[in-house]
Amino acid sequence: MKHDKKKVEIKGASDMPDMPASLGSMASNKTASWRNLRPEIDESKCIKCFICWKFCPDAAIAFIDENTPPKINYDYCKGCGICAAECPKKCIEMVEE
Amino acid sequence: MEKVVLGNHAVSYGVLVSRVQTISAYPITPQTLIVERLSEMVADGELDAIFTKVESEHSALASAIGSSSVGARAFTATSSQGLALMHEMIHWASGARLPIVLANVNRAMAPGWNIWTDQNDSLSCRDTGWMQIYCQNNQEVLDSIIMGYKVSEQVLLPTMVCLDAFVLSHTAENVDIPEVKLVDKYLPPYKLEIKMDIDDPHSFGALSSPENYMEFRYKMQEAMDKAEDIIIKEGKEFEKIFGRKYGMVEEYRTEGAEIILVATATIASTAKASIDSLRAKGINIGLLRLRVFRPFPVKDVVRVLLNKKKAIVIDRNISYGKSGIFFDEIKGAFYNIEGDKPKIFGYIAGLGGRDVTPEAISDMVDDAMRKDKPEKDIIWSGVKL
Numbered sequence: 001m002k003h004d005k006k007k008v009e010i011k012g013a014s015d016m017p018d019m020p021a022s023l024g025s026m027a028s029n030k031t032a033s034w035r036n037l038r039p040e041i042d043e044s045k046c047i048k049c050f051i052c053w054k055f056c057p058d059a060a061i062a063f064i065d066e067n068t069p070p071k072i073n074y075d076y077c078k079g080c081g082i083c084a085a086e087c088p089k090k091c092i093e094m095v096e097e
Numbered sequence: 098m099e100k101v102v103l104g105n106h107a108v109s110y111g112v113l114v115s116r117v118q119t120i121s122a123y124p125i126t127p128q129t130l131i132v133e134r135l136s137e138m139v140a141d142g143e144l145d146a147i148f149t150k151v152e153s154e155h156s157a158l159a160s161a162i163g164s165s166s167v168g169a170r171a172f173t174a175t176s177s178q179g180l181a182l183m184h185e186m187i188h189w190a191s192g193a194r195l196p197i198v199l200a201n202v203n204r205a206m207a208p209g210w211n212i213w214t215d216q217n218d219s220l221s222c223r224d225t226g227w228m229q230i231y232c233q234n235n236q237e238v239l240d241s242i243i244m245g246y247k248v249s250e251q252v253l254l255p256t257m258v259c260l261d262a263f264v265l266s267h268t269a270e271n272v273d274i275p276e277v278k279l280v281d282k283y284l285p286p287y288k289l290e291i292k293m294d295i296d297d298p299h300s301f302g303a304l305s306s307p308e309n310y311m312e313f314r315y316k317m318q319e320a321m322d323k324a325e326d327i328i329i330k331e332g333k334e335f336e337k338i339f340g341r342k343y344g345m346v347e348e349y350r351t352e353g354a355e356i357i358l359v360a361t362a363t364i365a366s367t368a369k370a371s372i373d374s375l376r377a378k379g380i381n382i383g384l385l386r387l388r389v390f391r392p393f394p395v396k397d398v399v400r401v402l403l404n405k406k407k408a409i410v411i412d413r414n415i416s417y418g419k420s421g422i423f424f425d426e427i428k429g430a431f432y433n434i435e436g437d438k439p440k441i442f443g444y445i446a447g448l449g450g451r452d453v454t455p456e457a458i459s460d461m462v463d464d465a466m467r468k469d470k471p472e473k474d475i476i477w478s479g480v481k482l
């Protein structure tokens with residue numbers, strides 16, 4: 001069975017794997033639907049320290065390169081606010097969805 | 098090669114010839130000799146395996162789960178309190194459908210602190226989805242390790258091979274240790290279809306919602322059903338290569354018998370001597386030894402016991418508030434069956450390693466022969482009041 005980016009449709013036991021393991025990948029399983037506060041980075045104040053990137057428990061902040069502010073992936077960010085709390089410049093604002 | 102070995106070392110040799118790739122070891126009496134001998138085999142280069150010393154039994158099985166998940170043939174061993182500490186991981190190994198083989202030396206649960214044989218440790222794992230084998234001698238211990246991997250790797254459920262503390266674990270017997278090359282003919286390398294692989298990533302053990310959890314359980318039961326056929330098939334295959342015969346149960350002098358003694362593990366091997374002397378006295382009695390407890394051998398139990406007058410079940414275990422565990426399962430097997438059912442007598446004997454002698458077995462038979470039917474579900478054998 002190969003890693004599949006598509007969402008896998010399961011009808012019942014006959015097309016499920018024996019072991020409780022995903023057949024597809026998290027690329028198709030977007031998990032951000034429960035977020036009610038959205039972190040927004042004020043790029044003009046960001047010093048590119050990447051502390052937010054290190055702390056995000058869902059790996060929802062992407063590192064692009066050293067000279068670019070990190071980018072939040074809103075398909076997976078759950079809005080926990082850890083990035084905003086850890087940012088030394090306080091340039092991440094949690095905005096109501 | 099014939100060798101005189103302890104039951105514990107029979108396990109180690111079984112692991113050696115099965116080309117096990119990872120061993121996670123944590124000592125506990127009376128199991129320690131198993132992993133001790135394996136550590137020597139690995140250190141001497143006899144066995145090409147990773148030997149991991151862990152800090153608890155919980156970690157021992159967690160480590161085996163990890164190695165089995167990446168596709169390695171994994172082994173661990175424990176006993177009694179150690180098995181109890183593993184319990185969370187016991188469910189995990191079967192739920193994750195990993196074909197781990199674990200040797201459990203049957204030892205009584207504390208308190209009172211007791212290192213002698215008793216089946217309440219492994220029988221507490223009854224509802225976990227592990228297959229369980231109860232061995233009667235050291236040869237069967239070794240053979241069951243090899244067959245354990247063969248069956249487990251087909252049905253994707255783990256196997257617990259149980260041997261009685263001291264009566265087997267620390268008793269030396271003649272054992273045929275097959276050549277690894279011969280075992281290779283029987284046991285091919287382990288290949289797992291979905292495994293932890295960085296080139297083909299999957300999420301393992303993630304959230305399983307009410308929409309699909311039940312289907313995973315349905316599939317475990319399907320695998321248990323299939324396991325019965327595979328245990329029988331692989332037992333025959335084993336006989337062709339190694340000349341020794343194993344099935345779900347073993348029958349001894351059951352032909353023409355009106356009374357059947359039902360026992361497990363080493364009580365069953367002692368019982369054979371009792372059967373011989375009772376037969377010599379003209380009593381039509383035979384023995385049914387239950388070798389596999391999960392999957393439960395319902396078909397064999399019904400086939401052998403139906404139309405018999407009496408069944409005398411000896412349990413070296415107890416489900417408090419109910420009865421002996423094998424007794425209860427046997428009774429249950431008959432409920433929906435039509436026909437001439439036997440009167441089933443349930444004796445509790447030998448808890449905490451108390452000797453179950455041929456005389457004690459004859460006393461139980463005498464007692465059951467005197468009665469028309471059992472008055473209660475538990476008849477204590479040899480308890481001092």
Ligand code: SF4
Nearest residue numbers: 056077078080081083
């Ligand atoms: S809010 Fe939480 S999940 Fe979202 S980017 Fe920040 S740390 Fe990650």
Ligand code: SF4
Nearest residue numbers: 046047049050052087
């Ligand atoms: S922690 Fe704040 S300053 Fe540092 S990279 Fe993230 S947003 Fe920019």
